[in-house]
Amino acid sequence: MPGTPTNPSADRNQSPPCSGPDRILCVNIDLDDLRFYRGIHALPPEEDRPTIFEVAVPRFLQMCGRLGIAATLFTISDDLRWPTAVSSLRAAVAAGHEVGSHSATHCYDLSRRRSDFLDAEIAGSRKALEDAVGAPVIGFRGPGYNLSDALLGTLLRAGYTYDTSILPAPAYWAARAAVIGWMRLTGRRSSSIPGRARDFFRHRAPYVWGPVAPGLKEFPITTCGLGRLPLIGTTLASDGPMARHLVRSAAALPFVNVEFHALDFLDVEADSLDPRLRVEPALRIPLADRTAAFEGALARLAEGRRPARLADL
Numbered sequence: 001m002p003g004t005p006t007n008p009s010a011d012r013n014q015s016p017p018c019s020g021p022d023r024i025l026c027v028n029i030d031l032d033d034l035r036f037y038r039g040i041h042a043l044p045p046e047e048d049r050p051t052i053f054e055v056a057v058p059r060f061l062q063m064c065g066r067l068g069i070a071a072t073l074f075t076i077s078d079d080l081r082w083p084t085a086v087s088s089l090r091a092a093v094a095a096g097h098e099v100g101s102h103s104a105t106h107c108y109d110l111s112r113r114r115s116d117f118l119d120a121e122i123a124g125s126r127k128a129l130e131d132a133v134g135a136p137v138i139g140f141r142g143p144g145y146n147l148s149d150a151l152l153g154t155l156l157r158a159g160y161t162y163d164t165s166i167l168p169a170p171a172y173w174a175a176r177a178a179v180i181g182w183m184r185l186t187g188r189r190s191s192s193i194p195g196r197a198r199d200f201f202r203h204r205a206p207y208v209w210g211p212v213a214p215g216l217k218e219f220p221i222t223t224c225g226l227g228r229l230p231l232i233g234t235t236l237a238s239d240g241p242m243a244r245h246l247v248r249s250a251a252a253l254p255f256v257n258v259e260f261h262a263l264d265f266l267d268v269e270a271d272s273l274d275p276r277l278r279v280e281p282a283l284r285i286p287l288a289d290r291t292a293a294f295e296g297a298l299a300r301l302a303e304g305r306r307p308a309r310l311a312d313l
């Protein structure tokens with residue numbers, strides 16, 4: 001059966017990768033360069049600078065340090081062309097953090113590509129990252145949370161032991177599909193794609209994939225509360241009723257997996273960003289307020305939980 005598990009009974013037949021009474025908090029960040037946001041929002045290209053490695057990664061790691069959390073940094077291996085990227089990732093690994101793959105070039109339609117392209121993106125990025133940081137890379141997050149059976153099989157063959165691309169948030173999928181459709185109707189083309197709908201309706205607890213990638217672990221990004229909203233930087237960026245509701249709802253879950261993006265740790269003024277990037281909701285909140293909201297949420301989520309890197313589960 002391709003793409004299993006797709007329903008609760010199938011999930012119950014799998015062995016959960018993290019067992020026992022442990023309550024676990026995982027924190028990770030996708031190191032998406034600003035060029036990808038420009039593509040999503042159909043903004044014209046700009047000269048590319050390693051801003052996320054120069055300022056966003058250090059800010060994220062400082063926050064993790066204050067909270068005593070070892071995190072996972074999902075990295076696009078093409079960005080290793082910047083010496084700053086390599087040095088900041090090595091510093092992260094030296095401080096106990098994990099580096100995972102976020103593909104080689106972050107093409108949003110990776111899930112639609114053929115096997116030779118998948119090999120280059122998946123096996124190629126793993127080798128490039130391991131060579132650059134000198135540490136094992138065993139985890140993957142797909143660009144745009146998009147998966148396919150072929151992609152999952154390629155992960156397994158390339159030596160990955162886990163994937164963490166599943167975002168079980170039906171409302172997110174519907175909203176993204178609507179925005180992409182609206183942009184097309186109004187003559188703009190987003191680089192993003194709606195993705196495989198059924199992946200956004202899957203289980204929230206960790207599981208192991210069935211025949212399509214036997215033994216590959218899946219650690220879904222946590223979604224919770226009314227509307228099953230994701231625990232991501234965008235929803236945790238202000239200490240308002242929504243973030244507090246999500247954090248309270250997450251308290252009932254044994255496994256909590258919070259996802260940030262590098263953009264969450266940038267500031268339009270302080271980092272001289274294109275003001276048009278304020279189309280991203282997190283960038284409309286002052287960085288100091290945002291960081292305080294993130295820290296407050298993570299501190300509450302960490303109560304009674306063991307922080308762990310995804311690689312350790």
Ligand SMILES: [Zn+2]
Nearest residue numbers: 030032143144
């Ligand atoms: Zn990404």
